[in-house]
Amino acid sequence: xxxxxxxxxxxxxxxxxxxxxxxxxxxxxxxxxxxxxxxxxxxxxxxxxxxxxxxxxxxxxxxxxxxxxxxxxxxxxxxxxxxxxxxxxxxxxxxxxxxxxxxxxxxxxxxxxxxxxxxxxxxxxxxxxxxxxxxxxxxxxxxxxxxxxxxxxxxxxxxxxxxxxxxxxxxxxxxxxxxxxxxxxxxxxxxxxxxxxxxxxxxxxxxxxxxxxxxxxxxxxxxxxxxxxxxxxxxxxxxxxxxxxxxxxx
Numbered sequence: 001x002x003x004x005x006x007x008x009x010x011x012x013x014x015x016x017x018x019x020x021x022x023x024x025x026x027x028x029x030x031x032x033x034x035x036x037x038x039x040x041x042x043x044x045x046x047x048x049x050x051x052x053x054x055x056x057x058x059x060x061x062x063x064x065x066x067x068x069x070x071x072x073x074x075x076x077x078x079x080x081x082x083x084x085x086x087x088x089x090x091x092x093x094x095x096x097x098x099x100x101x102x103x104x105x106x107x108x109x110x111x112x113x114x115x116x117x118x119x120x121x122x123x124x125x126x127x128x129x130x131x132x133x134x135x136x137x138x139x140x141x142x143x144x145x146x147x148x149x150x151x152x153x154x155x156x157x158x159x160x161x162x163x164x165x166x167x168x169x170x171x172x173x174x175x176x177x178x179x180x181x182x183x184x185x186x187x188x189x190x191x192x193x194x195x196x197x198x199x200x201x202x203x204x205x206x207x208x209x210x211x212x213x214x215x216x217x218x219x220x221x222x223x224x225x226x227x228x229x230x231x232x233x234x235x236x237x238x239x240x241x242x243x244x245x246x247x248x249x250x
Contacts, residue, residue: 012049024060030084044079048102051082054090061095063114063132077114089126101138113150125162134184149201152184157244160187161195161213168201190244191221210238 003017006025011017015029018037023029027041030049035041039053042060053059060080065073080094083102090108094100098112101120109127112118116130119138124130128142131150140158142148149166168184183202187193191205194213205211209221216230224238240246 006043018055026079036090042079042096046079046081048082048084048086050085051088052086053088054092054108056091057088057093059088059094061093063095073114083120095132107144119156131184137189149184151182152186154187155189155191157190157248158187159192161193161197163196164193164199165197166199170201188223208238208243210242 002019003021005011005023006027008025009023009027011029012031012033014031015033015035017035018039020038021035022040024041024043026044029047030051032050033047034052036053036055036057038056040058041047045060059082062077063073077096080096081099082094083100085103086100086106088106089110092106092109093111095112095114097114098116100118103120104118104122104124106124107126110124111129113130113132115133118136121139122136123141125143125146127144128146130136130148133150134148134152136154137156139156140154142160143162145162146160146164147166148154149168151168152166166185168182185199186204188205188207190208193199193205193211194215196213197211197215197217199217203217203220205221206223208224210226211217211221211232212226212228215228215232217227218231221227222234224243226235226238227233228235
């Protein structure tokens with residue numbers, strides 16, 4: 001079988017590793033893991049027990065840096081960490097200094113950048129992008145093609161529908177003043193965003209706040225209110241049956 005497994009790597013019990021896999025130096029892989037074909041796991045990365053990693057996944061990738069990049073990439077990024085019982089779909093890229101908790105599902109083609117922390121029991125859908133310096137809590141759902149911009153915070157039990165776009169630069173890459181104001185979005189626990197909505201930089205969606213499909217959020221969304229339109233305005237209260245306190249077992 002054509003594989004490269006560095007002699008310093010620690011492989012647990014009953015681990016299956018596919019063709020053309022590359023396991024680099026000082027990688028730790030727990031027990032009962034399934035590693036697909038052509039997977040690359042970079043040096044020092046830590047994989048928990050009972051993790052499934054599908055074909056062509058890259059874990060621990062070092063980020064690129066353009067001469068025009070605003071923030072330079074550190075030379076000493078920590079290895080990536082993937083918690084036990086995670087499932088990682090085909091062609092996923094997880095960067096260095098990314099910490100992923102237990103029992104997350106990360107679907108095909110998703111990208112998780114460096115300096116991201118993710119809790120447990122999240123669903124990260126197909127082709128979702130979570131940019132650098134984001135913090136993600138527990139039991140969130142990000143559906144296909146959602147984009148979470150850098151410097152965002154998503155607490156717990158949040159929902160992000162397909163093709164949601166978030167942003168962190170009101171100056172659209174012009175004017176040096178922008179360097180002082182980079183800020184992603186904040187989703188408080190139980191907040192939700194509908195399909196193809198756009199959230200402008202620095203906006204906060206309070207607990208149980210709900211953004212309707214196609215809305216453009218230009219100001220903070222109040223707790224337990226539904227906002228619609230462009231610019232988004234309050235329409236009505238979130239129904240009691242949809243409040244997080246009434247759905248904690250979902």
